[in-house]
Amino acid sequence: MRSHHRLARRLPTRAIDAAAYLQAFVLSGVVTVLAVRAYLQATNYPQLGGGGLHIAHVLWGGLLLVVGLGIALVFLGGGPRTAGAVVGGVGFGLFIDEVGKFVTARTDYFYAPAAAIIYVAFALLVLLTQAVRGRTGRSRLTPPERTANALDVVLSGLPGGLTDRRRAAVLRLVRGTGPATEAAVAQLLDAVPRREPPPVRFWQRGVEWARRLAAWAVDQRWLVWPVVVWLVAEPVVTVVAVILDGVTGALDQEREWGAVLGVSATALVTAVLSLRAAWLLRRDRTQAFRLFKLALLVDLLFGQVFNFTVNQFGAVFAVALDLALLGVVTAEHRRLRRAADR
Structure with missing residues (x-):
């Protein structure tokens, strides 16, 4: 210690x-x-x-x-x-x-x-x-570090002022650091001019709309089953397609053989994980969705590397889709874990 x-x-x-x-x-x-x-x-x-x-x-x-x-x-x-x-x-x-x-x-x-x-x-x-x-979350910082961050906000707000929202954030930061520190920071805040919050910009509205849409999507239980079907079918179809291309000779035209093999190997691993997860759905849904999450992470961290080599920036859509699927699977996995802990 x-x-x-x-x-x-x-x-x-x-x-x-x-x-x-x-x-x-x-x-x-x-x-x-x-x-x-x-x-x-x-x-x-x-x-x-x-x-x-x-x-x-x-x-x-x-x-x-x-x-x-x-x-x-x-x-x-x-x-x-x-x-x-x-x-x-x-x-x-x-x-x-x-x-x-x-x-x-x-x-x-x-x-x-x-x-x-x-x-x-x-x-x-x-x-x-x-x-x-x-x-670097609030709970991971030491009391001196939280005090230092609070003072940084206060000092940077001296020229133009601080909004009520920023003031509340400062007081939350120093909460639990000691009565003397809390009182000193509160007194320093009183010397900082108040400022009205800036108007909401158009891009902030867009970000907030996207955040609400994402929160709504992960809360929709009916989305889970289409995601499961996709996670099981997509890697299997990829492996079968590569095998057929090899049999028909279509792979002879491929220049990036190493990347194709990488895509195929990753698809095989994700197919095994997804099929195993599908098998566990009736017996252990929590473990099943942990495996679905693992399959997506394998594809994102390894498969997409080779996919970008083969398909160049056309692979951006596949990454975006993987991230959306990961959001749904992670939300369902967390829900199942919370239900199991009750």
Whole structure:
């Protein structure tokens, strides 16, 4: 226990909003890659420059990474940090989009595994975001760390003021840190001017609508059975299709044999997991949905890597579908676990 406290003292103070900043970075990077690929394909891949010069967009990506870092270093508060994360994410998207040029001797932007490399990069960032989210929640921070985060919000609000919502969040952060600390922070809050909440922007309405739609979808029990049917049928159909292509000779035209084998192997594993889960549905539904969830995670973390190599950015739809299915399966698994714990 003492060694744990000594280590905590040596480490920098954790930011409670760290996962939100990382999420903004990842989302802006993903949107940038998809937007750049769509734009270049629609305009027949134009080049900026001339006379033997080509100003690649990786250079703009590096510039935006520096700008994003500069914003976070120069300005105080959560707003500038979020802005820095978004600008930096755009820069990272422009950078990673050209990864094919840096892993091939002929600087090939169209190198087929480049799409898989990009997917792996963002998948690792998502895993990092989830790991950080699990370690920077209010319950995981020490009282001094919660106090430091509360003071950071208060100090950044001195020039422009704080809304009632932000004030309540500050008081929740310091709750349980001690009467002296709570009183001191409350007194400091009184010195900060009050500010009216900003008007709701159109994109915030869109995000809220999407969140409500997702919450409604995972609560619909009738959606569970179509998802189960898809999870059992889709990998089986994939394996059968690959076998038929091999028998008929259609695979002879495939250039990325390794990726095709990877897709097939992953589909076989997910088919086995899904069939086993279907077999358990009547006897142990909780275990069955745990296996369905595992099958989706295997496909997302492994199968989609090979899928991006074979189908390039056409695999984006498959990832979106997997994420939607994972939401439904996870919600049902949690419901079953709660029912079993009663």
